Amino acid sequence: xxxxxxxxxxxxxxxxxHALTWRQQRMLLDAYGSAEAVLTRxxxxxxxxxxxxxxxxxxxxxxxxxxxxxxRLEAAGAQAVFREDAEYPVLLREIADPPHTLFxxxxxxxxxxxxxxxxxxxDTRYGRTQAYRIARDLAAAGVTVVSGxxxxxxxxxxxxxxxxxxxxxxxxxxxxxxxxxxxNRELACRIIENGGAVITxxxxxAGPLAYHxxxxxxxxxxxSAALLLIxxxxxxGTMITAGCAADQGREVFALPGAVDAPGSAAPxxxxxxxxxxxxxxxxxxVDMGWMPEKDRTEEQIELSQTMLASLGDRQRRIASLMLxxxxxxxxxxxxxxxxxxxxxxxxxxMELDGVVEARPGRVYAxxx
Numbered sequence: 001x002x003x004x005x006x007x008x009x010x011x012x013x014x015x016x017x018h019a020l021t022w023r024q025q026r027m028l029l030d031a032y033g034s035a036e037a038v039l040t041r042x043x044x045x046x047x048x049x050x051x052x053x054x055x056x057x058x059x060x061x062x063x064x065x066x067x068x069x070x071x072r073l074e075a076a077g078a079q080a081v082f083r084e085d086a087e088y089p090v091l092l093r094e095i096a097d098p099p100h101t102l103f104x105x106x107x108x109x110x111x112x113x114x115x116x117x118x119x120x121x122x123d124t125r126y127g128r129t130q131a132y133r134i135a136r137d138l139a140a141a142g143v144t145v146v147s148g149x150x151x152x153x154x155x156x157x158x159x160x161x162x163x164x165x166x167x168x169x170x171x172x173x174x175x176x177x178x179x180x181x182x183x184n185r186e187l188a189c190r191i192i193e194n195g196g197a198v199i200t201x202x203x204x205x206a207g208p209l210a211y212h213x214x215x216x217x218x219x220x221x222x223x224s225a226a227l228l229l230i231x232x233x234x235x236x237g238t239m240i241t242a243g244c245a246a247d248q249g250r251e252v253f254a255l256p257g258a259v260d261a262p263g264s265a266a267p268x269x270x271x272x273x274x275x276x277x278x279x280x281x282x283x284x285x286v287d288m289g290w291m292p293e294k295d296r297t298e299e300q301i302e303l304s305q306t307m308l309a310s311l312g313d314r315q316r317r318i319a320s321l322m323l324x325x326x327x328x329x330x331x332x333x334x335x336x337x338x339x340x341x342x343x344x345x346x347x348x349x350m351e352l353d354g355v356v357e358a359r360p361g362r363v364y365a366x367x368x
Contacts, residue, residue: 002079009066010035012080015101016061016069016203019054022097029100072204076177078105089223095248098222099201103176105188106197111144111169115284116224118217118241119153119231120263125361127153127231127263129326130255132160132359134228137281139166141291146171146224148216149184149198153230158187162194163357171220172200173212180208214240221245226288228253228278232266239266242275251288253278311355314338315346319355319366326365 004012014025014035027049032038038046039062047055061069073080080101081087087108092098117135119127135145135157145161147154149170161168168191172180176198179185188198201219202212217240221227227245229252232238245252253276257264271277276287285291308316321327321335332347333340347364350356357367 004070004080007034007036008080008082009069010039011082011101012069012073013039013058013061013066015080015099015103015201017050017054017057018203018206019057020050022099022201024050024054025100072177073103076103076105076204078103078176079108080104081108091225092219092222095218095222097218099219102199102201103203104197104199105176106192106199107167107195108197109144109167111146111167111223112225113142113288113290114144114146114169114224114226116146116220116227116241116245117153117157118147118220118227118229118238119157120233120236120238120266121150121152121154122263123152123156123231124261124263125328125363126257127255128156129359129363129365131156131230132163133365134230134255134278134281134284135160135168136164138284139164139168141281141285142166143281143285143290144169144196146220148172148213148220149180149188151181151183155184155187157230158191161196162190167194168196169223170196170198171216171223172198172208173202173216174200174208175202175204175206176200177204178207213237217241218244218248221248221250224250226251226253226284228255228284229267229270229275230255231257231263233262234265234269236266239269242266242270251276253284253287255279314342315350315355318343318346318350322356322364322366326359326363329362329364332364 028038081104082101090112115138117131119131131153139145139161145157145168147157149172158168170188170191174180179188191198221241221244227250229238229242242252252270254267254270255278257267278284308319311319318332318336321332333343351358354367356364358364
């Protein structure tokens with residue numbers, strides 16, 4: 001375990017008080033000069049600022065002792081990162097209300113080339129596919145993909161980043177000692193094992209309470225240079241995250257969708273308000289100045305034609321159906337005229353040759 005200064009241990013104690021808000025922490029530090037002074041004195045002034053509930057919680061934490069706090073941190077396989085640390089996210093320092101302390105599992109890094117990808121938990125196949133594809137291509141270009149580990153678009157974004165061989169960061173709305181949702185525990189482990197990180201400002205034992213997620217959203221946008229919204233209803237939490245990004249001076253992008261689809265309401269609203277349009281990772285890379293602009297369409301056509309020419313007649317027929325977008329197995333059966341058993345065999349061979357990739361829901365796409 002890393003070594004912490006006395007002041008950092010006292011600040012860790014402040015962060016572990018569930019009832020103490022960021023603003024109250026700031027007021028206490030301003031009034032007393034240090035976390036050590038706050039927890040050493042614990043006078044009426046502390047109670048007036050913190051309120052009775054948080055004050056009593058601070059007393060319990062102080063009585064518990066530093067050793068038990070550090071033991072809990074170690075047991076969770078986590079570390080605390082403070083604003084003065086080199087590992088603290090550079091961009092997060094810039095926002096109006098950065099956490100004084102972050103809890104982190106994985107590899108800390110100052111990710112200045114990073115993009116948050118957020119969207120609906122009730123995603124569609126279109127949204128899930130695009131989130132996966134864009135995240136994969138951003139990660140392959142060396143960009144860190146940030147999301148919230150939630151079901152739906154968040155999960156697709158993390159999965160895509162891992163498929164692209166890049167780094168991804170998950171920002172949680174609960175304590176570092178718990179993964180939520182439970183079904184993403186294995187995904188969180190893969191994020192950590194592949195050089196990414198799982199982070200939160202919430203202390204041990206903090207559950208995934210509804211009001212935690214709007215608070216967490218400012219960190220998702222805060223550690224990112226840009227934000228991409230993929231699907232969301234007009235009043236969804238994704239709009240809160242987009243609002244945080246705009247307030248923090250981040251670049252905001254949106255993926256256009258069908259105008260009559262409920263999940264298109266949020267991205268279309270952002271596009272009307274001037275958000276950048278994103279149809280592929282290159283749109284973000286070019287607009288952010290992370291790659292030179294070039295004629296991507298001609299490149300893609302040339303690559304596709306070269307790939308098709310290398311295939312036999314049957315596989316060329318299958319691949320041509322996926323040039324514009326991924327296709328489900330049923331769609332490929334119906335449109336290729338190839339029987340299910342023969343099609344399954346051909347797709348397996350194409351996977352082994354690196355021509356196509358299988359995605360969740362028995363959907364197939366050409367490999368970039």
